[in-house]
Amino acid sequence: MAKTETVLISGMEAIGWGAIHADCQAYFGYPITPQSEIPEFMSREMPKLGRIFLQTECELAASGMVYGAALTGVRAMTSTSGPGFSLMQEFISFMTSFECPAVMVNVVRGGPGTGGITAAQTDYHQATKGGGHGGYRCIVLAPASVQECFDLTQLAFHLADKYRIVTIVLTEAAVGQSLEPVELRTLDFGPLPEKDWAVRGRFQREGKKQTMPLSKIWISYVGFHQEQIEKYQRIKDSEIRYRTYQVEDARLLLVAYGYVARMAQEAVSMARAQGLKVGLLRPITLWPFPSEAIKEAASRIGKVLVVEDSSGLMVEDVESAVQGQVPVYLLGCWGRNVSTAGGIIYAERILEEVKSLS
Amino acid sequence: MKKEAPAKKVICTIPRLHDGWMLAFAPWCPGCHIGIINRLLCEVMEELGIQDRAIGVMGLGCSAAITPSIDTDRVWTPHGRELVVASAVKRCVPESVVYSTVGDGALLAIGSGHFLNTTARGEKITVIFVNNGGYSRTGGQVAPTTLAGMKSTTTPYGRDPQVTGFPLHAAEIAAMMKGVAYSVRGTVHTAANYQRAKRAIRTAFQKQLDKIGFSLVEILSACPINWQLNPVDCLDFIDKWMIPEFPLGEFKNVDSIDYSFDPELTKLGMVIRERPAG
Numbered sequence: 001m002a003k004t005e006t007v008l009i010s011g012m013e014a015i016g017w018g019a020i021h022a023d024c025q026a027y028f029g030y031p032i033t034p035q036s037e038i039p040e041f042m043s044r045e046m047p048k049l050g051r052i053f054l055q056t057e058c059e060l061a062a063s064g065m066v067y068g069a070a071l072t073g074v075r076a077m078t079s080t081s082g083p084g085f086s087l088m089q090e091f092i093s094f095m096t097s098f099e100c101p102a103v104m105v106n107v108v109r110g111g112p113g114t115g116g117i118t119a120a121q122t123d124y125h126q127a128t129k130g131g132g133h134g135g136y137r138c139i140v141l142a143p144a145s146v147q148e149c150f151d152l153t154q155l156a157f158h159l160a161d162k163y164r165i166v167t168i169v170l171t172e173a174a175v176g177q178s179l180e181p182v183e184l185r186t187l188d189f190g191p192l193p194e195k196d197w198a199v200r201g202r203f204q205r206e207g208k209k210q211t212m213p214l215s216k217i218w219i220s221y222v223g224f225h226q227e228q229i230e231k232y233q234r235i236k237d238s239e240i241r242y243r244t245y246q247v248e249d250a251r252l253l254l255v256a257y258g259y260v261a262r263m264a265q266e267a268v269s270m271a272r273a274q275g276l277k278v279g280l281l282r283p284i285t286l287w288p289f290p291s292e293a294i295k296e297a298a299s300r301i302g303k304v305l306v307v308e309d310s311s312g313l314m315v316e317d318v319e320s321a322v323q324g325q326v327p328v329y330l331l332g333c334w335g336r337n338v339s340t341a342g343g344i345i346y347a348e349r350i351l352e353e354v355k356s357l358s
Numbered sequence: 359m360k361k362e363a364p365a366k367k368v369i370c371t372i373p374r375l376h377d378g379w380m381l382a383f384a385p386w387c388p389g390c391h392i393g394i395i396n397r398l399l400c401e402v403m404e405e406l407g408i409q410d411r412a413i414g415v416m417g418l419g420c421s422a423a424i425t426p427s428i429d430t431d432r433v434w435t436p437h438g439r440e441l442v443v444a445s446a447v448k449r450c451v452p453e454s455v456v457y458s459t460v461g462d463g464a465l466l467a468i469g470s471g472h473f474l475n476t477t478a479r480g481e482k483i484t485v486i487f488v489n490n491g492g493y494s495r496t497g498g499q500v501a502p503t504t505l506a507g508m509k510s511t512t513t514p515y516g517r518d519p520q521v522t523g524f525p526l527h528a529a530e531i532a533a534m535m536k537g538v539a540y541s542v543r544g545t546v547h548t549a550a551n552y553q554r555a556k557r558a559i560r561t562a563f564q565k566q567l568d569k570i571g572f573s574l575v576e577i578l579s580a581c582p583i584n585w586q587l588n589p590v591d592c593l594d595f596i597d598k599w600m601i602p603e604f605p606l607g608e609f610k611n612v613d614s615i616d617y618s619f620d621p622e623l624t625k626l627g628m629v630i631r632e633r634p635a636g
Contacts (some may be wrong), residue, residue: 026446028446052450056475057474060439061442061471061475064435064436064443064446065445067435068415068433068442068446068447068450069446069449069450071433071447072446076446076450090436094435199431199433199447201411201412201413201430201431201455202409202431203410204451207410215434
């Protein structure tokens, strides 16, 4: 896989290619719209490479098998959408207690409940605040293009192994089903710690006992949580990622992620053409959240407009970042072109909102 | 003059595979049969020489506590997800020997969907199912295996089949599945049955070592605390009430499973939408 090639693929195929380039050895999944293209892709490509693909009996089993596979030291992943992601929370919580690295992809659909099957950003809290029981965090990466789907999936595997944490790729149908040219190449993020905790039978460790028969939480409850807090701090210190677009002279700061950030970037260009000084800050890691960067930019610019395709979830993190120093406005799912589940927020609507605030 | 027979010296031994340190996590009550089953597993694994290849998958509960008391590699799972994790471990490390000890709730209630699908897929794992007719570790609630009419802490007036249904039969269900190589029900409440149970566990592991298919050993076990009986009366209870509902015996024992299919069918079905990459 050393050679570089450019292909026209969808965001979900890009996630699949990213996993394959990241040496993902096992994929487990269950069909759910709008992410069924990922298990379809993996069922086609993984057997060709002698790797494991299995469609399980439910999403819960899929995440359970990811846990089992990851414990043996191989890279494993699953993908799902909203309702399936709720089912997977049991094992995400469990993997956290065993510090088991894994990659989960959530191609978000509008919720709650069965909701819609098209693009939405309603699972923000569930992904970034620890969706299962026990109070934990997962690294959350939000791609805004098909190339990023490919790159961030590879990064997700690296970060999962580096910090022994569950990493979530949070995307939605708009990015996942878009076709864009993608440069396929294997990314190297540097060395990783050896997986000396992997459970593969004693014969593979020269008879030595395994190091991780128990969760640390059973040995020392407070000690476990302290270690987690330290780990989260290390991640916050070095893994925050975001992009800015024309923020230098802006008078209004847009904050958006995923497909909405693409629309917001378009809106910034349209506003600039009309003489409105607008900039965009796009978080790539939703957890750890780029709070410092937003605080710094917001206090300089003086006004923030959060655009997200939900009832207003990320806006809480932005408000927490700016600490009430500047006004924070929100354009949520009411900014969709149509009021049905099939609507999306277009750049023109964001521009309208920008104009009303300028 | 009648001579008194010299007192026999009884030597208590602990199986080599028994993990003393982990025993702290597995306190079984006096008169419980799970300790016996634990011993059988240790002995069989030692005799087969599979300690270094074995990976135990443990959930939560009295039956699940067998696995931590056996000195092999092991992984922990949430309650009821043992078969899911065991399947993945076996697929990722095919040369390992994966075993799991599960209870009534894990196999037949919360994990029943996983049980059906794992057996249907013919996962090459060995499952020891301890059937003691209730949820023991949580204090004696009704389980899918609780006998009709029997009292539990959540059926205080007795289990009414019109409300909570009839007992589930794991060994018979498994025997119906094509992917299952071996399915048997035994007990350890008499010396003869103890020997049979040991043979059954050995055969179950052998089916996995021979890469044939899924193997299940269901063992009826006493629960003196929740049955509110003394250990000796528990043996009578098994004879009088458990065995009529859960008959002992081999329900399936095959040396090969036919995994073939008609190639004609591979030409039918959904068309693969393949876009060339590059």
